Every structure is written in C-alpha cells, then in structure tokens.
Amino acid sequence: MSAQIWNRRQLLKTALAASSLPLVPNFAFAATEEDERTAWYRNAKFGMFIHWGPYSLASVEASWPIMRPTPGGISEADYRALPQRFSPTKFDPDAFVDLARTAGQEYMVFTTKHHDGFCMFDSSYTDYKITNAPYGKDIVKMLAEAADKRNMHLGFYYSPPDMHHPDFRDTSKLARDNWNGEPQRSEWPIYLNYMQLQLSELLTRYGPVALIWFDGLNHQEKYDGERFIKLIRSLQPATLVNDRIGVPGDYVTPEQFIPKAIPTKDVHFSAVDQNVQKELKAGIPKPEDFQLWETCMTINNTWAYNMHDHDYKSAQFLIRGLVEVASRGGNFLLNVGPQPDGVIQPEFQERLRAIGDWLAINGEAIYGTTYGPIQGNPAIRTTVKRETVFVHIFDWPASTLELKGFEPKVISAHMLATGQSLKFNQSEQKIEIEVPSTAPDPNATVVALRTL
Secondary structure (H helix, E strand, O other), X not given: OOHHHHHHHHHHHHHHHHOOOOOOOOOOOOHHHOOHHHHHHHHHOEEEEEOOOHHHHHOOOOOHHHHOOOOOOOOHHHHHHHHHHOOOOOOOHHHHHHHHHHHOOOEEEEEEXXXXXXXXXXXXXXXXXXXXXXXXXXXXXXXXXXXXXXXXXXXXXXOOOOOOOOOOOOOOOOHHHHOOOOOOOOOHHHHHHHHHHHHHHHHHHOOOOOEEEEOOOOOHHHHOHHHHHHHHHHHOOOOEEOOOOOOOOOOEOOXXXXXXXXXXXXXXXXXOOHHHHHXXXXXXXXXXXXXXXXXXXXXXXXXXXXXXXXXXXXXXXXXXXXXXXXXXXXXXXEEEOOOOOOOOOHHHHHHHHHHHHHHHHHHHHOOOOEEOOOOOOOOEEEEEEOOEEXXXXXXXXXXXXXXXXXXXXXXXXXXXXXXXXXXXXXXXXXXXXXXXXXOOOOOOEEEEEEEO
C-alpha cells in the first residue's frame, strides 16, 4: 500500500470515528431521528462475514449437505466425523482483523455455530465443539481478543437450528428427515433453554458483542424470538439483532441479492426471496419509513471454503455492489470462507484489498452516508452525508454529466479520485457537470457536490 493511500485511509478513519450522526438534507435522515444503538452500524456500511468450521475440510457448504443431501455428496456420518481432524494450525486472528481493516471493513460477523451444531467456541453445554477437536483452542475467544485490540466491531452468527442436539430433533433419524426441528416434541423447551445458555455464554465471555446474527430458516416463530431479544437486551443492551428469529430485529437481511429500491418498513422482507422486489416502491421514502438493512453476499458461489468453486466475482463487481447497497442506505456484509488450515485464500484477499484501495480514495462517499436524492438512474448511484451529495458514476459520459431532478443548490463540485474541481451549470431541477473525456477510475468514479 502506498504512503499516500495509507495517509488518506488514516485521515478517513479519524474523521469517521470523530463524526457525529450524519447531518443530511431533507430527503434523508436527520440526526434527531437516529437511533443511538444503530448509529455505528449505519455509519460502518461494510463488513466481513466469516463462514468457517470443520466443513471446510470437505469443500462442502456449511450444514446443507446433511440437510439436503445430493447424490455423490458427503454422508451424514462422514460429515459429523470431520471435527476429528479439524486443526487449523495456521489460523491467525490478527491476520483476519488486519485483512478486514485493509479492505475497509468496519465490522466482522463470525459463525459461532452453524446449523450442524458444531461450536467454534468453548461452550460448557456441548461436547461438539472446537476445544474437543485436535486444534483444542477457542477460536471465538482468539478472534474476539484480536478484534478488541484493533477496535473492530465483532458480531456473532448463531444458528437456532441445531442438527446435533437431540432436543431440537430426533437425532436417531437422518437430518434430511427432520432438519426443520420438531417443536411439537416435549423436549423442545429444553432445547430453547440450551439456546439461552449458549447465547448467555457468547454475551458474557467474549467482551462487547456488536450484533447477534440469527439464521432461523423456516417457521422462525418456533424459537420464541421475543424471549431471546429480551435476553440479549438484558445482557448487552447495545447489541443489535437481525430479523431471522421470527420477530422484527434492528435490520433486515436480503441474501445474495441487492434490493432494487430502498427498503421500507411496510414491506414484508423475505431474506432469500427476491420476489420481495415487487413490493418495494421506487423513490425516496420518508426517514421514518426507512428500513435498516444489510445484504450478505459471497465472493464466489459458496459460503464455506470450496476448493472447486472458482467462480469469483470481480473486484469491480464487488465495489459496485458496495456502492449499490450504500446508495439505498444499506450495509454490505461480504463473506469469506477460510481454508481448513485457517488461511483466507489468496483470491479472496486480492479482491478485498482492491476494495480497500478504492475505499482509501472514495471512502468518504460510503462511510457515514445514507441513500441519495437520485434513484433509478442506471448510469449513476448517489449517497449523501451532511451537505455533500456523492455521485458514483458507473457509465462515464462523453463530456457532460447531466443529473435531472436534482434540487439541492450546488456550490462546488470535484472528483474524489483526483481532487480536480469541475465546472457545472445548474438550473431548476437539473445540473450539468463538465467531466474529463475518460474516467479516472474504471470501477466507479465519485463526484462530490457540495450543497447549501
């Protein structure tokens, strides 16, 4: 990393840390309407999701091979035996956090327990855990300590479904037969108590927990979500909670897609069903109607490490994805699946560093922003922070960038990539900005418009 990029990144981090809630024009949020609990999250915009467990040994997806087995796939017995040889001796928690920082990510979410029930922390309530595997160390503790040292927000993914626990389902059957759980059995309340004990461990042993990321799958109401929201609030009142335990949380979580319009509270948001797009309304919602949201996405096609999956999204695709998400007021949670030895594969690192390089120059147009005043223009995306509107240009114009329907009075314009001031002409409901003949940044060039 060049000294110039490093210096710009440090200045940006300092400004972000010192900033209050974003003061923005009337078409977006006002500071008085911000929820203090979610302020850091609204400002952060970009996070690292980490799906990791013994399943990385087999290059299979986390949990699903035993829930929905495919011909020729791994058997449930073989899957359950994977922890017996899971020893990621090259795991360096500091390297994980440093990579996230280099990428410009402001928070991390780690899979403490996936649907298979294997715990990556030293739970007192199960033997199916990392400290009983050959590795023998509490990975969650190691990562939490590294994150704390570097002032990185750390959240915990915790799966309410648990294929290993006999009170969640009758484990004498294969998981494919009852993987949704069996709340009708008399053992179900015992399982909910197990969840409470484990969540209490996570919220009392590992320092501040930025958020709990549930992944409740079908019929989430069976988990008595209100009970666990109250538990989390009682143990760590500042901890945020997502929307996957049958009750509304602090934010909704579209998976592997980006909403085509700004999410609002009146839309029933299904995390994985893109048909929700039909219910979204175009335009700019009132601040009180905006729904806080986060898209989670993989760099290739799988959440867990898969040595056979080489279908990597390009750095440009991911940078523009981040811009797309921010332009609608959301957060972008980008996933990595570490290798069995504990190293994040080079293809992921390369893309994360490229995003970080872009953010080192353009981060002020992402961090601390919210949705912009122009929506639905395929050539550009807009974000806003205080008195500045940022125009992210995807399709470079020949000589003049024309923005129709732009109301705020502009007093100056410049490109973030070069610092070059730009001439412009503004009339009612339109502004025309003179730009160079070629784009300074092929990923996305940002023009900052200072407004009154």
